[in-house]
Amino acid sequence: MNVVADIIALDNAQPTAPRRIGEVMLKLDNVSLSFGGVKAIRDVSFDVRRGEIRAIIGPNGAGKTSMLNVINGFYHPQQGVITFKGEQRSAMRPYVAASQGIARTFQNVALFKGMSTLDNIMTGRTMKMKRGLFWQALRHGPAMAEEIEHRAVAERIIDFLEIAHIRKTPVGRLPYGLQKRVELGRALATEPELLLLDEPMAGMNLEEKQDMSRFILTVNDTFGTTIALIEHDMGVVMDLSDRIVVLDYGQKIADGTPAEVKADQKVIDAYLGVAH
Amino acid sequence: MSKRAHSSPGKGAENLMSDTARSVQTSLDSAREGNARIDTVPKLLLRNAAEFGQRPAMRHKDLGIWQSWTWSQVSEQVRDLALGLRKLGFQRGESVAIVGTNRPRLYWAFAAVQSLGGIPVPMYQDSVADEMVYVLEHAEVRFAIVEDQEQVDKILSVSDQLPHLRHMIYDEDRGLKDYDHTRLHSYQAVQELGRAERRSNPGSDAWLLEEIAKGCGADVSVMLYTSGTTGRPKGVMLTHDNVVRSGQNANIFDHFTEKDTMIAYLPMAWVGDHIFTYGQAYAGGLCVACPESPATAIDDRREIGPTYFFAPPRVFETMLTEISVRMEDAGRLKRAMYSYFMKVAERAGSKILDRQPVGITDRILYWIGDKLVYAPLRNRMGFSNLRLGYTAGEAIGPELFRFYRSLGLNLKQLYGQTEASVFITMQPDGQVSSDTVGTPGPETEVKISETGEVLFKSPGVFLKYFKNDEATAATKTPDGWVKTGDAGFIDSRGHLRIIDRAKDVGKLNNGALFSPKYLENRLKFYPEVKEAVAFGDKRDYVTMFVNIDLVSVGNWAERNNVSYASYQELAGDPRVIDLVKRRVVELNKALASEPLMAGSQIKRFIILHKELDADDGELTRTQKVRRSFIAERYASLLAALYDGSTEATISVEVTFEDGRKGRIEGRMQVVEIAINPAAAAPIKEAAE
Structure with missing residues (x-):
């Protein structure tokens, strides 16, 4: 199934500027993570370059989401070194990761259900707000000016993701596909340098997948945002990503371009199973 | 019997003029004298800029905020675009396609093109490329001013069939930055051309005013292609006189002034939108608000609170x-x-x-x-x-x-x-x-x-x-x-x-009048029925295809614990069939008491397994049913309606919204209803 084939085809039809894939932005060296006796990630090393779309795939329970949680500081690996933008770090809090330019979406949508689309996206601007709670609450003078400025950013994101019609709708009432889109909007509102997407297309129909693929490509292309994503739809992964890392039982079994990964015998075995 | 009812001899048009019409006649005459020389839309724009310069002419919700332009700002926008078009080589008398949803810049494009003596040709923005080719080619379109990438892509995909097309101008630039811009321009870029021209050539304003003055009421102002229930669309040529005077008359009839507001949300290619939100707005200086997107039109209407709505x-x-x-x-x-x-x-x-x-x-x-x-x-x-x-x-x-x-x-x-x-x-x-x-x-x-x-x-x-x-x-x-x-x-x-x-009114074999639309409309008045197609001309009795209304019936299903996974399943549910049947029985009862229509009660009907759709050619773009096409496409069902069978099957090709094709198959029940005896006496007389 070639979900984004037509989008790609469209891109190829036009002379596109070559995308700039730059130096290594995030590097993981020999990272291991275990919960008690369960080894979720075993000695995995890989890197993400600036400007690329990097996919992490693998069968269920392979450690993909754990990997994202390690990257954004939610889990702290027992072993290994993580280098982000040239800086080594060991234990860090998710909000520190966020302030350094890492944003993410979740496998099970984690929005504020009772709040509107607009408010959810505005929460993504929290990091950028300079005035304290007191001034914010007053909504006067500089705090108001700041709010207007952030609202403008949120509105641009709403326009970009084509969700103007649900701007004031509580997200709990939205269909799943749209919730996913709002979540992407909130992540974008932090103006991230590295965007982590945990199964952005899970549970979507074909049309929603096409839309989401288009948004991911445009974010990457227009804003130059680096993207690391987990996805199960192989058509999507092969079409979208520049490089793919494959995990199985917490171990890295392959790493390379879509073509290389597709041909890798270990990957085929992991997905189809091997006769013992 | 139809003749008796229709021809009302001796009633000249004069007698038909209502009191209101006569009373407005006087105000018309006085208004016309003052407007004698303002006989084109661009001249109206100049007048509005002079008379209501500071009043809002246009609003548009963009990035969540309502933006407004006064009449004098609109005239500046139009001027810059017109000069820019001129710079791109636009010539008097050439036609320009305008494709997109209701947006201020597209409305300004009308005035800009008309200022230069050109003819705008608005087109339905949801037409597929193949449908657009015919109009673009037939109207000999030289320029296309379009909304966004979607429209650009459609026209590019057929550009080899459009030898006349020279330039394309787009409003929304998303996704278009990497396109080849030799014949493609952004709206701002063209306006910038116009502004540059004004800076380098101080006489350009006067030149444009002269161009506007050259236009007269008898010139063609716009070409509107009618969607056409049959055959190829026809390009209806309206003159400036048509548009200006229709707008003025309507404003006088209903007392609209520059203080009124309306919302533009209907297709720009449709004459109603053109006359209401362009002709009438320019003639009376009304303010027109454009919604953020078609999906937000209802919320936007709430925020604007129009005084006039169609x-x-x-x-x-x-x-x-x-x-x-x-x-x-x-x-x-x-x-x-x-x-x-x-x-x-x-x-x-x-x-x-x-x-x-x-x-x-x-x-x-x-x-x-x-x-x-x-x-x-x-x-x-x-x-x-x-x-x-x-x-x-x-x-x-x-x-x-x-x-x-x-x-x-x-x-x-x-x-x-x-x-x-x-x-x-x-x-x-x-x-x-x-x-x-x-x-x-x-x-x-x-x-x-x-x-x-x-x-x-x-x-x-x-x-x-x-x-x-x-x-x-x-x-x-x-x-x-x-x-x-x-x-x-x-x-x-x-x-x-x-x-x-007129061409659809027929007769049943027993001589009773058969008016399909009348019957369809009567049935469609019931909330459960979304669409209906009646047959009966030169046949023994009347039959119908019915589409249920998914919102209304879906809600009914929810309240009555009827579960369904798709339109097809819901439409085929015996309880839903029964629901519709009760409505048809009600309608028949009502028809029996109407002298003209008692003979055309519905005897048999089928609830179709799919919704009729313009993409499948079953409806026109303005959502009218194409009866003969449907009769042909569903021939086996139609046969079943007349051969006494109780069930019918069919498989039809459908086009999905992304252009792919597939087939939908279905087995449908044929429902038969008893015909009420006609309410005796009056019918005899009417049917003499």
Whole structure:
């Protein structure tokens, strides 16, 4: 199934500027993570370059989401070194990761259900707000000016993701596909340098997948945002990503371009199973 | 029998002119003298910029905020675009396609093109590329001004078939930055060309004013392609006189001024949008608000609160369905209040609106109801400031019509078509009913031909069909009357009533009159029925295909624990079939009491397994059913309706929204209904 084939085809039809894939932005060296006796990630090393779309795939329970949680500081690996933008770090809090330019979406949508689309996206601007709670609450003078400025950013994101019609709708009432889109909007509102997407297309129909693929490509292309994503739809992964890392039982079994990964015998075995 | 009803000999057009029409005649004459030299739309723009320079002309919600432009700002925008177009080599008399949803910049494009003596050709933005080719090619379009990447891609994909097309201009630049920009320009870039020209050449303003002055009322101002229920679309050429005078007349008839506001949300290619939000707006200096996107139009309408609103019956129907559905889910107190005060409104609402006598108790109750129910409802629908609403295009259900009027909304009907620059007849205030379409508008004459067809003469009568003299000759008589193709008659009060398309009115084998649209409309008035297609001409009895309304029936299913996974499954559920059957039985009963229609009760029907869709060619782009096409496509079902079988199967090809094709198969039940005996005496007489 070639979900984004037509989008790609469209891109190829036009002379596109070559995308700039730059130096290594995030590097993981020999990272291991275990919960008690369960080894979720075993000695995995890989890197993400600036400007690329990097996919992490693998069968269920392979450690993909754990990997994202390690990257954004939610889990702290027992072993290994993580280098982000040239800086080594060991234990860090998710909000520190966020302030350094890492944003993410979740496998099970984690929005504020009772709040509107607009408010959810505005929460993504929290990091950028300079005035304290007191001034914010007053909504006067500089705090108001700041709010207007952030609202403008949120509105641009709403326009970009084509969700103007649900701007004031509580997200709990939205269909799943749209919730996913709002979540992407909130992540974008932090103006991230590295965007982590945990199964952005899970549970979507074909049309929603096409839309989401288009948004991911445009974010990457227009804003130059680096993207690391987990996805199960192989058509999507092969079409979208520049490089793919494959995990199985917490171990890295392959790493390379879509073509290389597709041909890798270990990957085929992991997905189809091997006769013992 | 139809002849008797239709021809009303001896009634000249003069007699038909209502009092209102006559009273506006005087104001018309005086207004016309003042406007003698303002005979084109660009000249109207110059006048508006001079007279109402600081008043809002256009609003558009962009990035969540309403942006406004005054008339003088609009004239500057138009000027810059016109000069930019000139710089790109635009020549007098060339045509320009305008494709997109309602956006200020596209409306300005009309005025800019007309300023240079060009002819704008608005096109339906949801047409697929293959449909667009015909119009683009036929109209010899040289420039295309479009909304966004979607339209650019469509036109690019067929550009090899468009030898005349020189330049394309887009409004929304998303996704277009990497495109080849030799013949593609952004709207701003073209305006910038115009501004640069003004800086380097101080005489360019004067030059443009001269160009505008060269235009005159007899020039073609716009070309509107009619969607056409049959054959290729025809390019209706309207002159500046048509558009300007139709706009002025309508404003005078309903007292619109520069203080009125409307919302532009109907397709720009449709004559109604062109006359209301362009002709009428420019003629009277009205403010036009463009929604953020088609999906947000309802919320945007609430925020703007238009004073003047037009919608086809379908829109009013959808609104009512939504309200009913919500009310059914509301709390008990709200439901009780709603049902009580809606009864009060039904008794008193329309009468209060028409200034007829109403008892003091009802007046007080209505006043309370207004505070508690009607005003919040009006606000919900965005009609808080509404002074006047029009509906046209299709028959409107009496209950539906009464509902809105009883809420205190002055909803009226008009009858019009592209060839008339919309207005043929309109309902004057106080003479409103759901089954007529009103009296002839200002300076308009209406008569009924020998065959029962409605003919008219008005200042809005189109010039001709572009490159189609044959069709022009078939529509316009030598002495200036235009054949509408509609069958109708004029009732005792001088109001016009439309029955059907003249060519569609047929006869059953037993000689009874058969008017498919009349029957379809009657059935569609029931909320459960979304679409209906009637057959019966030269047959023994009347049959129908029915589409259920997914919103209304879906809600019914939810409340009655009927589970379904798809439209097809719901449509085939025996309980749903029974629901529709009860409606058809009701309709038959009603038909039996109508002398003209008693003979055409519905005997058998099938609920179709898929919704009729314009993408499959079953509906026109304006959502009218294409009866003969449907008869051909569903031939096996039609046969089953007449050969006595109780079930029928079919497999049809469908086009999905992304252009892929697939097949939908289905097995459907044929439902048979007893025919009521005709209410004896009066029918005999009518059917003599």
